[in-house]
Amino acid sequence: SAVISQKPSRDICQRGTSLTIQCQVDSQVTMMFWYRQQPGQSLTLIATANQGSEATYESGFVIDKFPISRPNLTFSTLTVSNMSPEDSSIYLCSVERARSGTKNIQYFGAGTRLSVL
Amino acid sequence: RKEVEQDPGPFNVPEGATVAFNCTYSNSASQSFFWYRQDCRKEPKLLMSVYSSGNEDGRFTAQLNRASQYISLLIRDSKLSDSATYLCVVGPYNQGGKLIFGQGTELSVKP
Numbered sequence: 650s651a652v653i654s655q656k657p658s659r660d661i662c663q664r665g666t667s668l669t670i671q672c673q674v675d676s677q678v679t680m681m682f683w684y685r686q687q688p689g690q691s692l693t694l695i696a697t698a699n700q701g702s703e704a705t706y707e708s709g710f711v712i713d714k715f716p717i718s719r720p721n722l723t724f725s726t727l728t729v730s731n732m733s734p735e736d737s738s739i740y741l742c743s744v745e746r747a748r749s750g751t752k753n754i755q756y757f758g759a760g761t762r763l764s765v766l
Numbered sequence: 767r768k769e770v771e772q773d774p775g776p777f778n779v780p781e782g783a784t785v786a787f788n789c790t791y792s793n794s795a796s797q798s799f800f801w802y803r804q805d806c807r808k809e810p811k812l813l814m815s816v817y818s819s820g821n822e823d824g825r826f827t828a829q830l831n832r833a834s835q836y837i838s839l840l841i842r843d844s845k846l847s848d849s850a851t852y853l854c855v856v857g858p859y860n861q862g863g864k865l866i867f868g869q870g871t872e873l874s875v876k877p
Contacts, residue, residue, distance in 0.1 A: 691867040755865055757809040
């Protein structure tokens with residue numbers, strides 16, 4: 650498995666402000682992912698973050714709104730910019746690890762529960 | 767049409783019951799299949815990978831039918847601790863990359 654530390658675990662923010670979420674992994678990984686889970690919904694991939702290159706964003710997500718940094722192989726940040734109440738969600742980072750005899754597995758951080766007023 | 771669709775929940779079953787969850791996916795080129803479990807207010811955790819030949823892990827059995835683009839999860843002898851949301855997850859690539867999550871099926875096991 651993987652030990653993933655994500656912080657903050659929760660925050661309440663005012664509209665128009667920005668929040669940066671940090672994700673730290675216990676060992677080097679090539680790919681890190683950022684997901685959003687809106688209330689009562691399943692997970693939606695925001696972007697894939699590879700070290701040394703720009704993040705790859707999924708349809709409906711843009712860099713100006715969700716800038717991502719990946720300065721090294723154990724760390725990434727996601728910023729939620731110019732927040733509105735519609736951004737209230739759980740944001741989760743995940744990493745991929747190889748498992749013997751099976752496909753690569755994604756492991757998730759505990760998530761950041763964001764409420765925007 | 768959603769890329770991954772699951773049975774709508776919730777499923778309310780008594781302890782000891784057998785319960786089955788179904789899932790369909792739209793991309794016939796999908797390569798990786800998983801069931802994840804998500805407890806209330808927690809992150810998703812891998813329950814099991816799903817292989818073409820079907821696979822079993824204790825009380826849990828997963829099946830994959832590529833021709834029908836259908837995945838199932840069978841839970842036998844349900845325990846109270848099985849209460850959670852079960853997420854059907856599909857990966858487009860053989861190794862690595864994005865995952866597409868179903869909306870989840872909530873299971874509640876009652877005494």
